[in-house]
Structure formats: C-alpha cells, structure tokens
Amino acid sequence: MKTVVKAVGVSKYFANVNALDNVDFEVTEGELFGVIGPDGAGKTTLFRLINTLLVPDEGSVTVLGLDSVYEYRKIRPLLGYMPGRFSLYQDLTVEENLNFFASVFGTTIESNYELIKPIYRQLEPFKTRLAGALSGGMKQKLALSCALIHKPRILLLDEPTTGVDAVSRKEFWEMLKVLKQEGITIIVSTPYMDEAKLCERVALIQDGKILQIDSPESIVEGFKKPLLGIKAKSTYQLLQALKAYPKTNSAQPFGEYVHYTEKNRTPDQDELRDFLKKQGVYDVQVVSVKPTIEDRFMELMDPQNEEENNA
Amino acid sequence: MNSFSGFVVKEFKQIYRDKRTLIVLFGMPVIMMILFGFAIRNEINNAKIGILDRAKDEASQAIIHKLEASDSFEISAYLKSYDEVEALFRQGEVKEVVVFESEFRKKLVKQGQANVQVLTDATDPNLANLVQSYTANIIQDYAETLHEGKHLETAGISPDIRMMYNPELKSVNLFVPGLIAVILMLVSALMTSISITREKEMGNMEILLVSPLKPYHIIIGKVLPYLVLSVVNVITILILAKFVFQVPFEGSYLLFFAESGLFILTALALGVFISSASENQQTAMMISLAGLLLPTVLLSGFIFPVSSMPDVLQFVSHIIPAKWFLVIVRSIMLKGSDFLLIWKETLILVMMTVLLIALSIRKFKVRLQ
Numbered sequence: 001m002k003t004v005v006k007a008v009g010v011s012k013y014f015a016n017v018n019a020l021d022n023v024d025f026e027v028t029e030g031e032l033f034g035v036i037g038p039d040g041a042g043k044t045t046l047f048r049l050i051n052t053l054l055v056p057d058e059g060s061v062t063v064l065g066l067d068s069v070y071e072y073r074k075i076r077p078l079l080g081y082m083p084g085r086f087s088l089y090q091d092l093t094v095e096e097n098l099n100f101f102a103s104v105f106g107t108t109i110e111s112n113y114e115l116i117k118p119i120y121r122q123l124e125p126f127k128t129r130l131a132g133a134l135s136g137g138m139k140q141k142l143a144l145s146c147a148l149i150h151k152p153r154i155l156l157l158d159e160p161t162t163g164v165d166a167v168s169r170k171e172f173w174e175m176l177k178v179l180k181q182e183g184i185t186i187i188v189s190t191p192y193m194d195e196a197k198l199c200e201r202v203a204l205i206q207d208g209k210i211l212q213i214d215s216p217e218s219i220v221e222g223f224k225k226p227l228l229g230i231k232a233k234s235t236y237q238l239l240q241a242l243k244a245y246p247k248t249n250s251a252q253p254f255g256e257y258v259h260y261t262e263k264n265r266t267p268d269q270d271e272l273r274d275f276l277k278k279q280g281v282y283d284v285q286v287v288s289v290k291p292t293i294e295d296r297f298m299e300l301m302d303p304q305n306e307e308e309n310n311a
Numbered sequence: 312m313n314s315f316s317g318f319v320v321k322e323f324k325q326i327y328r329d330k331r332t333l334i335v336l337f338g339m340p341v342i343m344m345i346l347f348g349f350a351i352r353n354e355i356n357n358a359k360i361g362i363l364d365r366a367k368d369e370a371s372q373a374i375i376h377k378l379e380a381s382d383s384f385e386i387s388a389y390l391k392s393y394d395e396v397e398a399l400f401r402q403g404e405v406k407e408v409v410v411f412e413s414e415f416r417k418k419l420v421k422q423g424q425a426n427v428q429v430l431t432d433a434t435d436p437n438l439a440n441l442v443q444s445y446t447a448n449i450i451q452d453y454a455e456t457l458h459e460g461k462h463l464e465t466a467g468i469s470p471d472i473r474m475m476y477n478p479e480l481k482s483v484n485l486f487v488p489g490l491i492a493v494i495l496m497l498v499s500a501l502m503t504s505i506s507i508t509r510e511k512e513m514g515n516m517e518i519l520l521v522s523p524l525k526p527y528h529i530i531i532g533k534v535l536p537y538l539v540l541s542v543v544n545v546i547t548i549l550i551l552a553k554f555v556f557q558v559p560f561e562g563s564y565l566l567f568f569a570e571s572g573l574f575i576l577t578a579l580a581l582g583v584f585i586s587s588a589s590e591n592q593q594t595a596m597m598i599s600l601a602g603l604l605l606p607t608v609l610l611s612g613f614i615f616p617v618s619s620m621p622d623v624l625q626f627v628s629h630i631i632p633a634k635w636f637l638v639i640v641r642s643i644m645l646k647g648s649d650f651l652l653i654w655k656e657t658l659i660l661v662m663m664t665v666l667l668i669a670l671s672i673r674k675f676k677v678r679l680q
Contacts, residue, residue: 053517053520053521053679054680055680076520077522079521081518083517085514086514087513087514089325090513091325091329096324100317101522103313103317104318104522
C-alpha cells in the first residue's frame with residue numbers, strides 16, 4: 001500500500017497555544033481515514049497543514065511524496081478541499097458555483113460529470129437556486145461536488161457533517177463510500193464519535209495530540225473493562241450517586257444510560273444496586289453493554305486509566 | 312474557459328447581482344455632482360443684508376442701489392440706529408450690515424475719503440469673508456466711477472483684480488476634478504478592498520488559495536470589474552459637468568482619460584494593499600474611509616487649498632495621490648495644459664502606483680499565515 005500523506009513529528013503553535021503537539025501519522029492510498037476529536041482538538045489545523053495553507057513549526061508533512069512547504073504549488077491541484085465552514089458563493093447559483101470551480105481548475109462539469117453524478121444528481125433540480133438559499137445538507141452536497149469537480153487524488157473534508165441533519169449525514173457517508181470505490185483517498189474529520197465506525201482507520205485526537213490510530217474495531221477492542229449501562233429514574237441523581245460510590249472508575253452519560261466501569265475488573269452488581277438504593281436512586285436497571293469508540297476515547301483522555309490498563 | 316476568465320466572470324456576476332451596491336456605485340457620482348454643483352457653493356446668491364444709512368445722500372443711495380442690483384445681495388432691513396445692529400444679527404436675519412457715516416458724499420468729495428462700515432456675521436467665517444469682499448468690490452466699483460476724469464493723484468491706487476481661468480469663481484469648476492478623485496477613491500480603493508476581504512472573511516479565500524489560481528489572477532480578477540465601473544463613473548461625471556453645469560473643458564480628452572486611468576490604477580493598488588493588511592470587511596472599510604476618503608476630501612486641495620495648510624499638513628498632502636491628480640485634472644480641464652506641463656505630477660502618481668503594487672504582491676499571502 002502506498003502512503004499518500006505522511007506527517008512526522010508535526011507541531012504547530014498559535015501565539016502561546018500548542019495547536020498540534022508532535023503528531024505522527026500516515027494515510028495510505030484509497031483509504032477512508034477519519035480524524036475524530038472534540039472541537040478545538042486541532043482537527044482543522046491538521047487539515048490546513050495537509051493542504052499547505054499552514055506550515056508546520058516543527059516536523060514535516062509530505063503529500064504524495066511532495067513536501068508541503070517547498071512543493072505546495074504541486075500539491076494544491078491534487079487536493080480536493082472542503083473547509084469546515086460553508087465556503088461557496090452564496091450569491092451565485094448552484095450551477096454557477098460548480099461551473100466556477102470547474103473553470104478555476106481548468107476543467108468542465110461535463111468532463112467530470114460521472115464522478116460527481118451520484119451527488120450532483122440530487123442537486124440538479126435546484127441548480128438555478130442561489131447557494132445561500134440551500135438547506136444545510138444540500139450545501140454540503142454542493143461543497144462536496146465543488147471539491148470533487150477536478151478529480152482530486154486526495155479529498156480533505158473538514159467536519160462535513162457538522163450542523164447537518166441525521167438523514168443527510170447518513171447520505172453523506174454513503175456518498176463517501178461510493179467515492180472511495182473510485183480510488184480517491186478520503187480524509188474526513190468529525191466531532192461525532194458514531195461516525196468513526198464508518199471509517200477504515202481513525203485517529204483519535206485531543207488537545208493537539210493523537211491518542212491512538214487504528215481501525216475502529218481495534219480501538220474498541222482496546223477497551224478491556226467490563227462495561228455496564230445503568231438507567232434510573234433520574235440520570236442526574238444516578239450520576240451523583242455513582243460519583244460518591246468508592247468503587248467507581250468512570251461514569252459517563254450516554255443517552256438515557258450511564259456507562260459505568262468499576263475499579264475492580266469485575267463489577268459487583270449486587271453491591272452497586274444496594275449502594276444506589278441507599279442513596280435513594282429508584283428504578284435502577286443495570287445491563288451489560290458493548291463499549292463504543294466514545295467509551296475508549298473517554299478512557300484514553302484520562303491518563304490514569306491508561307496506566308492501569310497497561311499495568 | 313481558463314481559470315482566470317472563470318474568475319473574472321464570477322466577479323462580474325457577483326457585482327451585478329448585488330443590486331443595492333450597484334445602485335449606490337452608479338448613483339453616487341450623480342448625487343454627489345448635484346449636491347456639490349447646486350447646494351455647496353462658494354459664490355453667494357441673494358445674501359440678506361441690512362443697511363444703516365446715516366447720510367441719505369446721493370452717494371450712499373447710489374451704493375445701496377448698486378448692492379441691491381447685484382444678484383449677490385438682497386436688502387432685507389433698513390436700520391434706524393446703530394443699536395439695532397446687534398439684535399438683527401442675533402436674530403440671524405442678515406449676514407451683513409453696511410453702515411454709511413453721516414455727510415457721506417460731502418466728505419467723499421471734500422476730503423476724498425469717506426467711511427463705510429461693513430459688519431458681518433462671522434459665525435460662518437467663509438461666508439462672512441465672501442460677503443465682505445463682494446461688498447468691498449461693489450463699493451470700490453462706485454469709487455472708481457467717481458474718480459473718472461479726475462487727476463491720477465486723487466484717484467488713488469485701486470487694485471485691478473482678475474481671476475484667471477475661472478473668472479466667475481464658479482465653485483463647480485473646482486469641485487468637478489475633486490469629485491472625480493473622491494469617487495474614484497471610493498469605487499476603486501474602497502470597493503476593491505472590501506471585495507477581497509469578503510473572500511477572506513467568508514472563507515472563500517481558503518478554497519481559492521488551494522486552487523490553481525495564482526495570486527495575481529486573484530488580484531487582477533478582483534480589480535478588473537472596478538476598473539470598468541470607475542471608467543463609467545468618470546464618463547458620467549464628465550457628461551454631467553459639461554451639459555448640466557457647463558464646466559469648461561479646455562484640454563485634451565485623451566490625456567484626461569489616460570491620467571484618470573492612471574489614478575484609477577493607483578486607487579485600485581491602494582485597495583489591494585489595504586485588503587492585504589486587513590482580515591475582515593469592517594477593518595477594510597474603516598481603513599479605506601478614515602485613511603483614504605477623509606484625506607482625499609480634506610487634504611488634497613479639493614475643498615481647502617493646500618497652500619494655506621500648516622506645514623505638517625502640507626507635507627502629509629504630498630503622499631495623498633488625489634492631491635497630484637487634482638493638479639493634473641484642473642490643469643487639463645481649466646487651463647488646457649498638455650502633458651509637458653503635468654509630467655511631474657504624472658510621474659509621482661506612476662511611482663506611487665508601482666510601489667503600491669509591489670508592496671501588495673509582496674504582502675499577498677499564499678497561505679493562511
């Protein structure tokens with residue numbers, strides 16, 4: 001497998017903030033690579049280092065064998081970039097936007113129509129509408145079409161599904177799978193943990209550091225402790241009670257359940273129930289749950305857990 | 312369609328689509344011309360004055376008659392005593408009171424000298440000055456008719472003033488070149504800087520930078536539509552000036568348009584330079600308005616003559632492109648000068664433009680940082 005993006009020891013500082021701290025990673029050709037992390041983790045900075053809009057303060061970024069600092073002119077046309085913010089012209093129509101990006105990249109809609117067809121087909125009924133008047137999901141589709149119009153080797157999508165409804169998000173990921181089949185390497189970032197499992201490999205990023213890079217399955221497997229899902233009448237009361245419980249290792253709200261791990265390897269469910277009852281928590285249900293990437297992410301974020309796991 | 316022409320087409324479309332801005336851009340020269348041409352005038356028309364005639368003789372009556380006959384004045388009050396003067400001024404009824412001393416004619420004939428007191432309301436000093444000098448002219452005019460046929464010695468010395476090139480001191484003749492400068496600054500520099508920073512602010516620049524568009528493609532593409540707009544504006548002002556305000560045009564149109572083209576380039580380069588120094592539209596607008604428009608209006612000689620400014624401001628005025636453009640346009644329009652007379656000013660503008668373009672290209676960032 002050929003490496004298309006390679007970062008070695010990359011650090012980036014803004015004033016006093018260390019936006020990226022000694023980051024290493026590789027993306028191989030044709031891969032769907034996810035960058036997962038909360039807001040402010042450094043995802044956008046990472047993308048801008050790959051697309052040569054920023055220069056690393058330390059380390060180096062190589063894209064398709066080209067250095068991001070000295071050979072940025074050669075790199076740029078090979079990339080399709082979709083910034084986190086909707087960056088198309090709101091006062092131009094759907095078709096005009098697409099035409100504009102096609103002409104800027106020295107191509108036409110017709111010559112690359114096959115590639116964008118699955119996406120653009122849904123937009124075509126609105127092609128005379130101003131881009132500013134489109135819905136969030138439609139805007140994302142248009143932005144993706146514009147980023148794809150020149151048949152890039154690598155597609156950089158910075159939080160494409162942020163602020164988009166659930167249905168459009170699902171559609172968007174399906175489109176990415178189709179594009180992957182065309183042989184385009186896709187690097188996509190998202191703050192949504194549930195989207196991580198749709199990638200082939202993900203990098204978990206937090207405070208400018210990459211916590212782990214692996215396939216979603218392997219990342220979940222790294223979560224060794226038995227995980228319990230606890231539900232009660234009042235989640236708030238339940239959380240307070242769990243925090244007071246001396247054996248609690250972690251308690252994180254996940255929807256209507258609280259994901260819970262104990263300091264002991266095997267949690268004593270009866271003792272826990274008794275404690276909760278004494279604390280006045282009612283309607284307690286305890287089930288065993290499968291860990292998700294988010295559980296692992298939370299675990300990785302707390303360095304104490306890591307030590308214990310390794311021990 | 313290559314990337315550059317694609318970009319230019321996009322720019323024209325965006326400008327064309329923004330109808331409100333478009334109306335302002337094309338309407339502004341017309342409105343400004345009408346405002347400056349009709350409302351803001353340095354010449355006076357029917358200024359109200361009061362007369363206190365203590366002599367009531369042939370000479371004083373003749374002068375009063377002359378004042379009344381001129382278009383500049385309208386006598387709105389005849390006073391009976393000096394005490395009324397202050398009250399009249401306080402009411403704001405009159406701009407000036409002319410007082411003739413008693414036995415005016417007798418003194419004039421016997422002593423060859425008689426006094427007329429001219430009191431003006433100097434709350435508006437410009438107007439007071441004008442009213443005063445107009446009155447002085449009329450009185451002097453009368454004095455000259457008296458002295459006709461007499462010996463030279465008794466006639467005394469009376470200056471013969473003639474205003475060359477703009478004999479009626481028509482302010483519109485002065486304002487037109489200034490207006491061209493202001494409007495070109497506004498359209499070229501302000502609009503260009505806003506249009507470039509808008510791309511930055513909206514995040515479009517991020518995509519443009521990673522595209523194969525070269526920095527000069529982006530800059531020229533941004534500048535071109537405003538160049539066209541500016542030329543249209545110059546033509547509009549010229550037509551209005553010629554056919555509505557009968558401003559003379561003595562020189563060559565070709566030279567005028569060439570010099571205007573040069574000044575448009577200077578302004579566009581300034582706009583690009585401002586945009587490279589500002590991150591958002593608001594900053595660009597503030598810099599353009601405070602840093603360009605105000606000096607262009609106040610320090611270029613458009614309204615206040617450069618020669619009467621303090622030394623520091625005179626020095627500052629040298630770095631204002633509009634100052635040099637004003638000299639050029641006034642020479643061409645009113646004096647009919649040819650290139651040989653204005654080559655120095657032209658050279659200064661050329662140098663300014665080249666410097667600004669060089670600086671802008673140097674400052675243009677191919678990255679976000």
